[in-house]
Amino acid sequence: MELGSLDRSDDRPPYRQIADQLRAAIDRGDLAAGDKLPSEAVLMGHYEVARMTARQAIQELRSEGRVVAEQGRGVFVRLPAPVRRLASDRFARRHRDAGHGAFLADAEKAGVTPTVDEIEVSRKPAPDAIRERLKVDATDEVVVRSRRYLAEGVPVEMAVSYIPADLAEGTRIVEADSGPGGIYARLEEAGHLLDRFTEEITARMPTADERRRLRLGPGTPVLTVLRTAYDTDGRAVEVCDTVKAALAYVLEYDVPAR
Structure with missing residues (x-):
């Protein structure tokens, strides 16, 4: 998937913007069930943010149940269709x-x-x-x-x-x-x-x-x-x-x- 960019004039904090873009990619099907999310390191490099910001963005999706972390493997998209x-x-x-x-x-x-x-x-x-x-x-x-x-x-x-x-x-x-x-x-x-x-x-x-x-x-x-x-x-x-x-x-x- 292609990552977007941050809007520095947006009132939303950077981690929310990143989470919104990842969520939209899941909804569009760019990230399908079982696909691996970009890692914290990838998000940090692309958006030029701190590790905590990248981690918060992924945590936002985990708290919604959209993605699941697998020990030692990364974070993956959960089954999107019920x-x-x-x-x-x-x-x-x-x-x-x-x-x-x-x-x-x-x-x-x-x-x-x-x-x-x-x-x-x-x-x-x-x-x-x-x-x-x-x-x-x-x-x-x-x-x-x-x-x-x-x-x-x-x-x-x-x-x-x-x-x-x-x-x-x-x-x-x-x-x-x-x-x-x-x-x-x-x-x-x-x-x-x-x-x-x-x-x-x-x-x-x-x-x-x-x-x-x-x-x-x-x-x-x-x-x-x-x-x-x-x-x-x-x-x-x-x-x-x-x-x-x-x-x-x-x-x-x-x-x-x-």
Whole structure:
């Protein structure tokens, strides 16, 4: 990208002018997702400013969540286009039949490449809030599946699913790779036809661990979605606790007026 110049007659401080020019380059697409920002040294030399000024300009973009710093590599543009999450469509059975989980369906609709990492599977008693939704006893173990989702290599979401152990045993739910269509496809194969989902959505600031794993800049909020899946017998078969990078998502709902 071509860097602009500072307007010394402008009331805005130099770091704000530099940040505005970098932001405009991102908005125009001159700097795309995954592109590296000009370094502090490059900004210092081009604009003839002190290191602190260059650093403040980059920090301005980090605080907005537009860029993320990677240790030893530099500062990179975050995913600029949101992952549109259409709640009324993402759990449709046709996606599972095609071997796609909900996140894969979201990513394909948004035109981004999805990946999953940090997959962990364990068995332990559920936290109280989860136990109440699953209607299991305090001493009952559940299968816990934790993972992180990325779009174009950028972390956008972390999710932890809790499944009653009697439903997960003997299925690929207890394996790291749950297979085509994910957890819900395996539950339906085991005879638990899904009927409905409930979701509770809140917004908050992330914990230190969430900031690190989602590579969030200072001041960047997260969305939390607590979802319960029910089968046709009315049994809660899974609770999923999700933390989403707020700037990466648009939550879209199509609600019938009847």
